[in-house]
Structure formats: C-alpha cells, structure tokens
Amino acid sequence: MPALEPSGRVSPPTDRVIRILDYLADRPGERFGVSELARRVGLSKPTCLGIVTSLCDAGYLVRDTDKTYRLGPSLITLGHRAQESMRVSPAARDELRRLSARFGVTAALSGVVDDRITVLDLVAPAGARPGVEVGQSYPFAPPVGLMFVLWDDEAAREWLAKEPTLLLRKPLRTNTERLDRVIAECRADGYLVERLTPAGRRLYSLMAGMSAELPDELRALLGELVSDIGERVYLRDDDSGPRKRHDISVISAPVYDHYQRQVMVASMHIGSALTVAEITARARAVVATADAVTAQLGGVKPQRPKSIP
CATH class of the missing domain: 3.30.450.40 (GAF domain)
Structure with missing residues (x-):
C-alpha cells in the first residue's frame, strides 16, 4: 500500500500522461476524440493533444481515421516485459x-x-x-x-x-x-x-x-x-x-x-x-x-x- 507521506517530488506533467492512459485502460472497448478525452480527464485540449500525439508516436496509443484514440501495441510489449520481471x-x-x-x-x-x-x-x-x-x-x-x-x-x-x-x-x-x-x-x-x-x-x-x-x-x-x-x-x-x-x-x-x-x-x-x-x-x-x-x-x-x- 502506498505510504501516507509522499516519498519524493511528484511530476504534474507525468501525472497527466498517467491520467490519460489509466482512463483509456479502464475503457478498452471505447475510443475518444481529443476534445472529449480532454474533458473527461480534466485537461485543456492543447495539453491533451500534445500528450496523445507523443503517445501515438511511441506506439502507446493509436489514432484511428476518425481522429479518435485508443490503446496502442507498445503497451502489449510493455505488459509482457512487466510479467517477465x-x-x-x-x-x-x-x-x-x-x-x-x-x-x-x-x-x-x-x-x-x-x-x-x-x-x-x-x-x-x-x-x-x-x-x-x-x-x-x-x-x-x-x-x-x-x-x-x-x-x-x-x-x-x-x-x-x-x-x-x-x-x-x-x-x-x-x-x-x-x-x-x-x-x-x-x-x-x-x-x-x-x-x-x-x-x-x-x-x-x-x-x-x-x-x-x-x-x-x-x-x-x-x-x-x-x-x-x-x-x-x-x-x-x-x-x-x-x-x-x-x-x-x-x-x-x-x-x-x-x-x-x-x-x-x-x-x-x-x-x-x-x-x-x-x-x-x-x-x-x-x-x-x-x-x-x-x-x-x-x-x-x-x-x-x-x-x-
């Protein structure tokens, strides 16, 4: 269980990335456009767009032809390596x-x-x-x-x-x-x-x-x-x-x-x-x-x- 006292400095930009990934992971069968995703995770649209663009470049998200986003294949590799560890x-x-x-x-x-x-x-x-x-x-x-x-x-x-x-x-x-x-x-x-x-x-x-x-x-x-x-x-x-x-x-x-x-x-x-x-x-x-x-x-x-x- 996480400690009640913070173990070190937190990173707000990293927290924003985690919020997006966690939100999509909880809804694997759904896809979201930038505006809707930003609203649901409590981010501005420009901030959300910058994050999802970087995640798509890394393969952690996929951008479909209708400009919606879903989890990407790089997460499969990441999950398999986590299991191996x-x-x-x-x-x-x-x-x-x-x-x-x-x-x-x-x-x-x-x-x-x-x-x-x-x-x-x-x-x-x-x-x-x-x-x-x-x-x-x-x-x-x-x-x-x-x-x-x-x-x-x-x-x-x-x-x-x-x-x-x-x-x-x-x-x-x-x-x-x-x-x-x-x-x-x-x-x-x-x-x-x-x-x-x-x-x-x-x-x-x-x-x-x-x-x-x-x-x-x-x-x-x-x-x-x-x-x-x-x-x-x-x-x-x-x-x-x-x-x-x-x-x-x-x-x-x-x-x-x-x-x-x-x-x-x-x-x-x-x-x-x-x-x-x-x-x-x-x-x-x-x-x-x-x-x-x-x-x-x-x-x-x-x-x-x-x-x-």
Missing part, C-alpha cells in the same frame, strides 16, 4: 490454462508488489467475466492478504503487525482460537479456502486501485466483512455432512522460490456453492498448479511449515 512465464500460464479448463473457472497468479497485492496473470473460461484483471491491485494489510503470509512465520508476524486502521476504523481480533485453527489446518493441508459472503462479493471491486485513504463506503464494508481475520476461512470442522454445500469465494495455494520463500499465490476463483468433496478436489488441483509453478521457478516447497509461536 515478475516471474510469470508462458509455462506458468499453461498451468493456469489447464486448471481453468478442468473446472471451468478463473485461475490466477498473484503476488505482493510494492506492498500491494497484484494480479500477475489470469486465465478465464471463454465468455466469462472474471471480475478481476491482470495488473489490478489491492491494499496489502489486515484483513486482506492472509493467503500471502499464512505459510511463513516471519511474513505472518509482519503482516499481523500492520496497522489495520489503514483500512478499518475499528480494531481487528488477531490472537484468537479461530485464527490459530486456520493457521494449523491450512498449513497442514497446503491450501486456503475463503468463504463467499455478501460483503465479500463487493469488497475487491471496491478495493481495486485504492490507496491508504479509503472512502467511507469501503471502510464500512470492511467493518461489515470481518472483525476476526480467520472468520472468512472455510475449515473442515465447519462441515455438517458430505452433502452440505458451502459458498466458496477463492481457493489458494503458495508458490515458492529456491529459498523456500513464498513469492506468489495460485488461486481458483469459485463464486458458487460446493460440497466437501468438490472443495477438496479443487483445492488439490490448485496445490498441484502451485507446485508446478514452484518447480518452473526452480523453487523449493517447505516440507513441514511451523505454526506461528
């Missing part, structure tokens, strides 16, 4: 594709980049609208991000020590029997299953791109969502029978580097009700995907993670 390889994407095809769900790889949870790669079934996209990011602070620290003692302690009031106006309960059970069971199984709640359905779409200064609506939603970090996690002891169906949001498993440090998370986005057997089958498939990506990175999976003391 974050260790997402074509082979890893193949693993996501297999996972997605097997269960008809969205599969993704995510990592913590500059203290924000960022979607690094994603594969969705044809015609599906996954609700998240590559490059989308979320604040990394309690109660969001448990799947990125659950497997590492030091990382978990650091995450739990983060100031949760950056997100909430009331404190979270972190030293609870429920959280202890979550840590023990998820480490034993090698995966994390998050429940789907009415508040959770709206949480991540509201959080995308947010900074530390969150709006009142999001703070209220987070307060509604959780007061104990472990309460949204599905545990086997919660079952009341093999036929009962549980509303599940996401199933995740860790990806490791050669130092046995977690570097990414492989996730399956569910968004529906599953039986115990269905949850188990999908969780094992996610773990297999995460293990395959770990192997591609030359990583080493810890054999017996220890509980947080």
Whole structure:
C-alpha cells in the first residue's frame, strides 16, 4: 500500500500522461476524440493533444481515421516485459490454462508488489467475466492478504503487525482460537479456502486501485466483512455432512522460490456453492498448479511449515 507521506517530488506533467492512459485502460472497448478525452480527464485540449500525439508516436496509443484514440501495441510489449520481471512465464500460464479448463473457472497468479497485492496473470473460461484483471491491485494489510503470509512465520508476524486502521476504523481480533485453527489446518493441508459472503462479493471491486485513504463506503464494508481475520476461512470442522454445500469465494495455494520463500499465490476463483468433496478436489488441483509453478521457478516447497509461536 502506498505510504501516507509522499516519498519524493511528484511530476504534474507525468501525472497527466498517467491520467490519460489509466482512463483509456479502464475503457478498452471505447475510443475518444481529443476534445472529449480532454474533458473527461480534466485537461485543456492543447495539453491533451500534445500528450496523445507523443503517445501515438511511441506506439502507446493509436489514432484511428476518425481522429479518435485508443490503446496502442507498445503497451502489449510493455505488459509482457512487466510479467517477465515478475516471474510469470508462458509455462506458468499453461498451468493456469489447464486448471481453468478442468473446472471451468478463473485461475490466477498473484503476488505482493510494492506492498500491494497484484494480479500477475489470469486465465478465464471463454465468455466469462472474471471480475478481476491482470495488473489490478489491492491494499496489502489486515484483513486482506492472509493467503500471502499464512505459510511463513516471519511474513505472518509482519503482516499481523500492520496497522489495520489503514483500512478499518475499528480494531481487528488477531490472537484468537479461530485464527490459530486456520493457521494449523491450512498449513497442514497446503491450501486456503475463503468463504463467499455478501460483503465479500463487493469488497475487491471496491478495493481495486485504492490507496491508504479509503472512502467511507469501503471502510464500512470492511467493518461489515470481518472483525476476526480467520472468520472468512472455510475449515473442515465447519462441515455438517458430505452433502452440505458451502459458498466458496477463492481457493489458494503458495508458490515458492529456491529459498523456500513464498513469492506468489495460485488461486481458483469459485463464486458458487460446493460440497466437501468438490472443495477438496479443487483445492488439490490448485496445490498441484502451485507446485508446478514452484518447480518452473526452480523453487523449493517447505516440507513441514511451523505454526506461528
């Protein structure tokens, strides 16, 4: 999450370029003339024209014959290089594709980049609208991000020590029997299953791109969502029978580097009700995907993670 204090001098001209690119990126199916684009991003027409002309020259925008502008091919190259720098390889994407095809769900790889949870790669079934996209990011602070620290003692302690009031106006309960059970069971199984709640359905779409200064609506939603970090996690002891169906949001498993440090998370986005057997089958498939990506990175999976003391 970006710091509350600025880390250095800002560049207003650069901010104007970013505003244009971000606006067009949020509307990939639309095209805009200079006058309309300038009005929508709050720039003068001459300033906007100068920026889009330079971006077209560099291939970051394309000017169509009707004098409208859209994103250009140079951004594709830039995006691919960004993915490469974050260790997402074509082979890893193949693993996501297999996972997605097997269960008809969205599969993704995510990592913590500059203290924000960022979607690094994603594969969705044809015609599906996954609700998240590559490059989308979320604040990394309690109660969001448990799947990125659950497997590492030091990382978990650091995450739990983060100031949760950056997100909430009331404190979270972190030293609870429920959280202890979550840590023990998820480490034993090698995966994390998050429940789907009415508040959770709206949480991540509201959080995308947010900074530390969150709006009142999001703070209220987070307060509604959780007061104990472990309460949204599905545990086997919660079952009341093999036929009962549980509303599940996401199933995740860790990806490791050669130092046995977690570097990414492989996730399956569910968004529906599953039986115990269905949850188990999908969780094992996610773990297999995460293990395959770990192997591609030359990583080493810890054999017996220890509980947080």
